[in-house]
Amino acid sequence: MSESSYRRRLTADLRNWQENGWVTPEGAAAILQSLPVSRVRGGFSGLIAILGAVLLGLGTLSFVAANWEAIPRPIRLLLLMLALGGAHGLAAHLWTQGRILAAEASMLLAGLVFAASIALIGQSYHLSGEFSDAVLLFAGGCLGAAFLVHSTAMMALGMAGALFWSGLITEATEAPHWPGYWPVLAGLALAVHLDNRIARMAAISGCLGWIALVLYALGQSGDWPAGGVLATGAVTALALWAVGVTVTNHPNAAIGRLGSDLLVPALSAVLLALFALQVVPLAETPDRRLDWLPFACLGALVPVGLAAFALSRTRASRTDLGAVVLLAGGSLALAALSPEDGFMARLAGGALVLLGGVWVAALGHEGRNGFGSRTGLVAFGAEAVYLYTITLGTLLDTAVALFAGGLLFIAVSYALLRFRRRLGAAGATS
16 A cells, blocks of 8 residues: 555544544644655646656757757867756755655656766767766766665666666676666665655666566576576575564564565566466476576575564564565475476476465465555466466367356455455454
């Protein structure tokens, strides 16, 4: 649930609780005042303003670039400075008027002008250097501006630039770009500093993107099999989930909210990696090279250890620890053994996805992350249908397959409904 939706729901609930005499008006006001102040306001009009800023920026840059050679150098520099200063000035004015989303749209325009200024000034004065260095300058400038003016738009641009920079270095060197973790750490720190959901999701997306680049580069440079890369990715995603659980109740509320928002993409990455792992036998022949296994096993100790620590602090349950152990160990075993029988490999991978879906659904019903029970149940149902399609569906005649598929859909729907009701009943009695 988003912060704005939660605020609206809580406001309505408090009104009902006051009518029933459960809370006093003073208590209700204190509860609402304790909520973090959302800095992103403006609704649909603000979103339209952001889209307009992007189109305006791209149109202006295209016009200037098309006529760049005909403009004298001093005029070029002056135009860029005026555009950059004007965008920042407009953002400051809108910010003082309380039009936060419109101000962010103006900052987004300023970021695009800043990117164009780096490229066009370098071209005008024939400055030599690597393209990746210019991207790094852009990313650093945006992250610095985000810190100074508390801009979520500049922070998102900075994280996108940092991820692009790491991608360029990774492609050029064909090796993991370990220095890329500095912008990731800076983005996470900025997310805590800005303390709004969009900033947190931008930082988390940048973190996940950099991890994906590192895993890809490790696979390329170490000649790892695809199954090894995916299993390591599943273990890493489990580690991120465990980190999120560990810091959710951090004394610093902003860090706690970052940990809570980390749970959603981490569990998504776990399910995606497990699903892809079962598809690997369809795309390539089994590869039992185990160069990746020691690295992955060391990585598996992180989520298991953190889940055990969270269990000791009552932030996780024994079920959570067991699920982490089974999913991490199962993914590593499936990738290491690489069954030659694709049918058995898909069934084993499917079992892991089904286990992950049930676990995520249980977490959603217990209210211990924002992922929601529906997504876990959808993942479970989709995996069951997929297993039917690649197993029984390919062995039966078309008519029988369609008939059996319809029965399977109904059975899965009924089973998920019963499972969801049981979870709800268990949550109500606990």
